[in-house]
């Protein structure tokens with residue numbers, strides 16, 4: 001009985017840890033591919049483009065930049081529009097995804 005309780009706690013713990021990590025990067029990839037890639041690139045950094053590259057940037061920086069665009073404390077017609085449609089979750093996910101890309 002005790003062993004059963006212990007192992008099911010362990011399994012539950014692992015499942016939570018795994019879905020928290022995996023879900024955010026996969027969901028972030030989907031957002032990046034559908035919404036951000038046309039300007040920021042998906043896997044290749046857009047060094048020659050007029051858009052700031054996002055790959056490998058600090059996740060906290062990306063999150064705060066997106067939240068500033070969303071509440072318009074940072075002004076950019078393009079990014080104010082795009083960030084305006086992102087939820088807190090979307091922002092966490094897409095920041096996690098870009099921060100994990102190799103620049």
Ligand code: HEC
Nearest residue numbers: 035036038039040051052062065066075076078079082094
């Ligand atoms: C239509 C083109 C376009 C799309 C699509 C776009 N961006 Fe941007 N992004 C820009 C431009 C232009 C800037 C620079 C704006 C400025 O001067 O602040 C920018 C800036 C940023 C910055 C700030 C970078 C820095 O160095 O401070 C972040 C973060 C960002 N975008 C994230 C995203 C994310 C995430 C998405 C998808 C949800 C996205 N962008 C979609 C054009 C775009």
